[in-house]
Amino acid sequence: MDNNNGGAANYTGIPYGDINWYDEEGQPFGTASRFNVIVFEDANNIVDTKGGMAVGRNFVSSRGLSLGYGNEGDLRDTGYSPDIVRFLVGSDVAMQGPLVVIGHVVAGGNFNAASGSTYMIG
Numbered sequence: 074m075d076n077n078n079g080g081a082a083n084y085t086g087i088p089y090g091d092i093n094w095y096d097e098e099g100q101p102f103g104t105a106s107r108f109n110v111i112v113f114e115d116a117n118n119i120v121d122t123k124g125g126m127a128v129g130r131n132f133v134s135s136r137g138l139s140l141g142y143g144n145e146g147d148l149r150d151t152g153y154s155p156d157i158v159r160f161l162v163g164s165d166v167a168m169q170g171p172l173v174v175i176g177h178v179v180a181g182g183n184f185n186a187a188s189g190s191t192y193m194i195g
Contacts, residue, residue, distance in 0.1 A: 125159040137170025
């Protein structure tokens, strides 16, 4: 096996096999249950989720995206914390519309979102 990359993986993201699944009382997905959307590969043109979203590879959208607003913008139901990551992407983010998110954003590659993007982190 040719290993010229010093042992680094040839992809960016969260390998499915590296996720430790365990039971949390009432939640079979453990801490992953804090995300409303979990996509293991690429995702595109998702417009809105009430909670957080994790994407294993790339997120591409010709529109905007809003995350973490809970029930009609009621932050008490959202479980808002300035320490919570609401948008986790393993590789690139390319959006032609604005990103509006309550919480932190983490991307493993390039990040491009339109002007008007808003990040409410505390």
